[in-house]
Amino acid sequence: MASPYSDGEREKVASKLPPTLRQALKTRAAQLGIDMQVAVTEAVERWLGREAGQDATVDTAGADSFNTWLPAGLYDTFKAECSARDISFVQGLAQAIRAWVDSHAAPLTDLTIPRLTRRFIVCNQKGGVGKTTVAAGLAQAIALGLPATTGASKLPAMPGLRVLLVDYDPQGHLTEQLACKQIAPGTESLVTHMVERERVVGSLMDHIVPIAPEHFDGRLFLLPSSFEAFLLDSKLGGVRGPREALLQRALAPLEEHFDVIVIDAPPNLGLAMDAGIYYAHRRKNEAKGNSGVVIPVEAEDSSAHAYLMLEGQINTVSLDYEVDIDRLGLVVNKYDVRKGYVVATALEQWQSLQDPPVLSVVPDLKEQREAVHVKQPLLQYAPSSTQAQRMREIRRRLG
Template identity: 30%
Template sequence: MARVIAFANQKGGVAKTTTTLNLGVALMEQGKRVLAVDLDPQGNLTMSQGWNPDEIERSLFDVLVHKLPITEIVRKGEIDIAVSSIDLAGAELALSSMIGRERALDKALLPVKEDYDYILIDTPPSLGLLTINALVASNGVIVPVQCEYLSLRGLVQLENTLTMIRENLNPDVAIQGILPTMYDKRLLHSKEAVEILRENFGDLVLNTKIRKTVRYAEAPVKGMSVLKYDPTGEAASMYRDLAKEVLDGASARQHA
């Protein structure tokens, strides 16, 4: 059965999408079967494989709202991607009056859980119904945090949302890691940000830090992950390190 991981932080531009794709490709390099789910109406994950969300007819909107089987909207890219389209912006409203509105994604993923080792869900920068669907469907949450603009209040809000979801909808979901991103080792500020994270969240802060490099912005323009765009570069190797850390965490969980 797949382990389902959501990438969430209601703050925009912290590298949720970058991490979903590149960690997914790095896990695939390690022999894992990976599905990435683009649950963001902005469709950045879909775009990052070279597809235009404005030209996509059927997407997660149809899966969540019309119960279309998710296999119908999975495209083969570097990894399998359940695609977003502009319609998805209307999903929160369409779902809001439905019974079981928080569990629509969880239900949709059930038939494909045997087909993958990891299902990675990219979420929009909000704590609305789409993100709640992702958290309800997940076993763990990875929270990318931008070292340049650390927002502890935002993290507390996210934790409160998770507590509410554990009490009402999914008792098992928990933060599995906080991932420092856009880390610049030349800046004292970056080091301080990681120290503050460790003081507040201890071991939840992952050992892997994703440093700041322009490669991450270049690759999606070419419709590629950084692992394909610059396979031997440092940007790729940082996500390979993250994949190893995630896999080590998984084997530690199994033996616990």
């Protein structure tokens, strides 16, 4: 399946590829400093130039969605040749990419580990603590980047990165706040890509929406929530095999398109949250603190109790599946000094934890509520506000 590219020179191609072959392609392209779509174009062109039967059959069992951009018309030519050779498009693409990887040896001096997409899961079992606010603000700050600082605290600039916000909460507050629509019932969504793969024919990339591209330089995107997410826990309960990796499997094809994925998680302790926490785990060769959970809290007692429940769930997932899950930090949100002794004492208690550290204290001010009311990103609506500055602080602290 192909759809036109915006400039007419390329078209988006949606196919499938075995996960191991996709990873091999991604790794080799990174080692050679070649854009993946350039590598796939070269692979397809070389395959077309070889006679039928020269390429060994590739095992495509378990192939997942794979998307790229090819020069306009090339995919039609490729499909016609696949039909002539009496093989599937998936098999033809797998043969082409397998041959390209095998014919491009990694540099002998290249010991670099390919970059992993960073994954920030913004979560708390308690609702109303500002998960959506923190997830959205963090993603916006990452997309915009940070300038270098001067004076006593000389800090380097942080370039803007391509960020995908994932609204994993069935309530859809993030989607609504960014003036987008939830994915309708019966339509492919993150839920179907997790638990109903037999219904999947398209790509999640088809549902991704750019957010204020003129302000964020085309680097901020949203995967909207789905009404069917209300049923995700029950659907996960009926899945055979390991459920914890279903979110990771669904989002894996998107990772090559983004530098960072930020997930606004649901306020519960169910199976969907298990999958969300698991997605944050430290992967092989990934540096400690590169990915993990960010936990918004409030300066009050019930928030502390909810944090302990979430901490218990993180420990359970970590032990059950033998993975490391980094707690990147707390964000004390909606802080109002006028509430006196109770909030001051609670803040001291959060800060005394030290591990995880308090990344920032975000005051309860009007700008965030106004941004939600007008359905604009906070860092677009009030970029100089104290709350916006705190989101930049969180981004800086995460490195």
